Amino acid sequence: MGTIPLTRYPSPMVLDERQLLGPKEKKFFKIPGLLFADDLVLMANKIADMEALLEVTTRFGDDMSIKFNPEKSGVMVFSRPPNDHSEDKTLEIQGLPIPKVDSYKYLGVVLSADDDYLSQLWDKMSEKANQAIQRLNARTLWSFNRFEVSKVLWKTTAVPQLTYCNTVITMPKRLRNHIEVRQRDAGRWALGIPNSTIAKEFIE
Numbered sequence: 001m002g003t004i005p006l007t008r009y010p011s012p013m014v015l016d017e018r019q020l021l022g023p024k025e026k027k028f029f030k031i032p033g034l035l036f037a038d039d040l041v042l043m044a045n046k047i048a049d050m051e052a053l054l055e056v057t058t059r060f061g062d063d064m065s066i067k068f069n070p071e072k073s074g075v076m077v078f079s080r081p082p083n084d085h086s087e088d089k090t091l092e093i094q095g096l097p098i099p100k101v102d103s104y105k106y107l108g109v110v111l112s113a114d115d116d117y118l119s120q121l122w123d124k125m126s127e128k129a130n131q132a133i134q135r136l137n138a139r140t141l142w143s144f145n146r147f148e149v150s151k152v153l154w155k156t157t158a159v160p161q162l163t164y165c166n167t168v169i170t171m172p173k174r175l176r177n178h179i180e181v182r183q184r185d186a187g188r189w190a191l192g193i194p195n196s197t198i199a200k201e202f203i204e
Contacts, residue, residue, distance in 0.1 A: 050075075070096045073099075140153065184200050
């Protein structure tokens with residue numbers, strides 16, 4: 001079946017400076033965050049800094065006739081100092097409130113406010129690996145050539161899902177081991193020996 005390659009996929013671009021040009025004035029604003037196409041992430045250490053970033057973004061949107069949809073946005077706090085009650089304050093963009101969330105999916109990557117901010121992503125990837133094997137078994141059970149069909153399906157459907165953004169995130173060892181086990185399961189299925197205890201070197 002072959003091993004999962006470290007394939008490159010589109011990743012967010014880190015912004016050091018973003019030039020915002022309005023119709024009446026030209027200014028440079030430092031916007032800490034991530035930008036990919038029309039998806040924007042703003043990051044700040046203080047609530048006041050985030051309000052300032054949203055104000056700049058709002059002015060830019062108004063000047064350029066861009067409407068931001070707060071229903072597709074979210075405010076997530078990764079860490080909060082003791083006795084900090086800033087969470088009670090509602091942030092707004094273009095006069096509309098932005099909802100507070102515990103997790104958010106950005107470009108296919110699930111970010112969460114847990115201690116491990118990618119913990120929910122790891123759970124979803126583990127589930128995807130299990131689902132990939134189930135789909136493989138169902139679609140190739142009565143195929144004319146189980147080996148060829150299994151190989152093509154695994155490489156074209158499972159590998160892109162399980163390697164998405166692996167150039168910009170570090171996968172934990174337990175998840176990598178789980179995916180490798182599922183890949184060997186796919187190899188055994190393709191060879192017609194799903195319950196075999198044959199050494200993994202022969203499958204890879």
